[in-house]
Amino acid sequence: MAFPDIQSFMHLLEQRGELLRVSTPVSSELEITEIADRLVKKGGPAVVFEQVRGSEFPVVMGLMGTRERTALALGVPDLNDLAAKVRHLIDLKGSGGMLGMLGNLPKLRDAMNLPPRRVRSAPVQEVVWRGDEVDLSRIPVLKCWPLDGGPFVTLPLVITRDPETGERNMGMYRMQVMSKNTTGMHWQRHKTGTRHLEKARQKGERLPVAVAIGGDPALIYAATAPLPPIPGLDEFALAGYLRGQRYPVVKGVTVDLDVPANAEFILEGYVDPQEDWVVEGPFGDHTGFYTLPDLYPLFHVTAVTMRRQPVYPATIVGRPPMEDAYLIEASERLFLPAAQLILPEIVDYHMPPAGVAHNLVVVSIRKEFPGQAYKVANGLFGLGQMMFAKVIIVVDEHVKVHDMDAVWREVSQKAVPGRDTLTTRGPIDVLDHSSRGWGYGGKLVIDATTKRPEEIGSNVSSRDAQAADVSPETFVPHVSTELPEFEGVLVQRQTPDGYWLVALNKTRAGQAQELAEAFAAHPAARGVRHLLICDEATDVADLGDVWWTILNNVDPERDVCPVTSQGGTLLAWDGARKLPEEGFVREWPPKIVMDEQIQRRVDARWHLYGLPERWR
Missing domain, CATH: 2.30.110.10 (Electron Transport, Fmn-binding Protein; Chain A)
Known part of the structure; x- marks a missing residue:
């Protein structure tokens, strides 16, 4: 379906109950943002603000604020259909004589x-x-x-x-x-x-x-x-x-x-x-x-x-998930065939909202030989704007890349810190505040695929290695009931799959590194694969919030390192704020938080907007 303009699309959404109108006068300074932010985070409708103070023109927000509306906007039943659409175009074959060429005419017409x-x-x-x-x-x-x-x-x-x-x-x-x-x-x-x-x-x-x-x-x-x-x-x-x-x-x-x-x-x-x-x-x-x-x-x-x-x-951008997450997913689907054309072992890939596009890429592959995960990751680093990727996780083909709980389980079970992690450098998004230099910083590859003997130092022969995959050494996660105290630690918890989450109020240089060493040496570290040190504003009960903070706040070469622990080796992620005393010369930016006064104002006026209470 074609939409000649925004207003035609708005009309269709309104017919489908996917667009509501607010006739109450609202301010273009913060108030509209607070309303729209609540709607997009709860999967609510698009909204037209018909009376904006100081302007004769209405404002529309959230037109592509869900996966379904984004697919509708792009004329496909589902965003996954974008991949099939592009694959159809690029699969032009010149074989088969005149009949083969005639078979390409519909595709060539599309291109024309x-x-x-x-x-x-x-x-x-x-x-x-x-x-x-x-x-x-x-x-x-x-x-x-x-x-x-x-x-x-x-x-x-x-x-x-x-x-x-x-x-x-x-x-x-x-x-x-x-x-x-x-x-x-x-x-x-x-x-x-x-x-x-x-x-x-x-x-x-x-x-x-x-x-x-x-x-x-x-x-x-x-x-x-x-x-x-x-x-x-x-x-x-x-x-x-x-x-x-x-x-x-x-x-x-x-x-x-x-x-x-x-x-x-x-x-x-x-x-x-x-x-x-x-x-x-x-x-x-x-x-x-x-x-x-x-x-x-x-x-x-x-x-x-x-x-x-x-x-x-x-639109508004800010703490995920936001409307831009669905545009990013559309690009994932649209360019999957092109990535597979260059790296045919790729099954699927995903840039989850917590990674705000470039900070995290998860890719699943059909693995056939040792080192293939690194081959794919290095290939991705060389593909257009994928050069800005900060962390790439490679998993086996059966893993659903959009299921981040499953992905993090694979990482904890199959990626041994130090052995199956590789740090490198390259271009970084200039909006990244944590990188070692402006637009330049560290990158991390995590190989969470099932390992071949050559990848784990096994003496199994090459012939046997070709016959069957070899699982990594047995990893038994453990949740400790007694967690250590440490200066500045506000909240901490461990997860059943081997992650230790810590909110740290950092007040001096080197504090996060000292915490990592102290926690790694504690008996509670037995069965932990990843120690995630976050800033004081992080909700450690929310794994999405933890990873969003970590991925924003680390330069992997500087801030992600294996540490010997009670259970072998854990990977310590220092996602705390970096200080000038630590050689970080740029100003550290604050997280986006709406004024409490605006939040209270929107709460008090919600009934005037005429919007359902469930999206408040």
């Missing part, structure tokens, strides 16, 4: 539908603000979290063109509103927009930019997708393929760029590479932590075009 289609007029240009008419404060841009540096556009489709090759790019980069006609442009060092800006600087030119807000939900998704560098494949082409029809575009009114004809708003303008960059942030980011202020380019808005009655779509 990829380029966008230029139209002369468009709904998004029904109203035009130019020059002094431009006033971004009239648009209900949200201030999402208490420490945010200001309001941020959170679903922008930022369009640029390579000044040398003419190739188009669309990416989703947050934009902080700086004035009535300027915003920040959060182009990180690895992003295509950064390369385009550098080429414009070398040519002594301004870089034209157009920012679409709204449009076909498939295009919004496409702007987030990690597309491979294939000539002719861009975000418009991906959206066209998902829809089975060429995507309609129109030329901008003040920039020579094609923009989505069916968007709600278009911000047109430029970035001048000769200008000084501006301070942008803080921003409550998808990691669940604030990214701290930094310097980024300034975007000048020369025109705003829109529909006569537009709706402003927005």
Whole structure:
């Protein structure tokens, strides 16, 4: 099913009971965030805020806030069907003579539908603000979290063109509103927009930019997708393929760029590479932590075009699970066939919400020889944006990668710390606050597959090794009833599958390392495979919260190490805050937490919103 625009999709969701309307006046500063956050975390509906104080335009949130709505937005019954759709396209065969080629015609027709289609007029240009008419404060841009540096556009489709090759790019980069006609442009060092800006600087030119807000939900998704560098494949082409029809575009009114004809708003303008960059942030980011202020380019808005009655779509990111988790899962499914084309032993893979995309990747494989887990992990590190992965866990083909309880059991039972763990280095997401350097840090591979004799130091012959898998040494987890006390430890518990979870109020350098050594030497460590040291704000009763904290707060090369224990060896994960006295020169960011006053306000007004009590 094709949705020509956001409002068509909203209409369908409303018919299905998946979208509700709030007519009570609400604030774009924090209040909308608190409501939307509660809804997405409880699997609630999308919501339209019809009266936003200070703006004439309504706000819609949570359009892809569940797995089912994301699949519906992308035109498939289930997100797993995206893999079959792509596998159908890439499986072009040239054998079989003329009949074989004729059999490919339907697939080739699909591929020919990829380029966008230029139209002369468009709904998004029904109203035009130019020059002094431009006033971004009239648009209900949200201030999402208490420490945010200001309001941020959170679903922008930022369009640029390579000044040398003419190739188009669309990416989703947050934009902080700086004035009535300027915003920040959060182009990180690895992003295509950064390369385009550098080429414009070398040519002594301004870089034209157009920012679409709204449009076909498939295009919004496409702007987030990690597309491979294939000539002719861009975000418009991906959206066209998902829809089975060429995507309609129109030329901008003040920039020579094609923009989505069916968007709600278009911000047109430029970035001048000769200008000084501006301070942008803080921003409550998808990691669940604030990214701290930094310097980024300034975007000048020369025109705003829109529909006569537009709706402003927005999203929020923060502590998982959030709406972006379903977009990430869509990318998993979409690019699984491509990964399998390069690494055919891959059965499935998953980037769980606790890993906020890049921090954790779980991959299952058909294992045929020793060392294959490391072969696959190294191959993944070389695939596009997978280079940012921090921890890769490799499991056997029968393990369901989306069942994280099962995955962590496999890790504790089959991965011996030190023997079956490998640390390396590479590029890291620049939003990672714990890495040893900006955009550069440690990585960890955990081989949780069933081991071959060669992998455990066995003297079994190679012939016998080919005949059958050899299980690791017997591991008997143990839950101690008497846990040791230690300075700064607030709460601790052990799990039946070999994990020791600790919340530490760290006040001095080296405290986490001392804790790891003291706990490893204690009798309670017998039967423990992993000691997870978290910060004081972590709920150790919630394994998802524990792993979210750990994966955000470790550089594996520095903070994850085997320690000799009562039971052999355990892997100590230091997920506590790092201090300047420990050589950590950057400021450590806070976790995102909503103001208690806003929480109480939303509690008190929930009945006025007209939303069901079960999502409160």
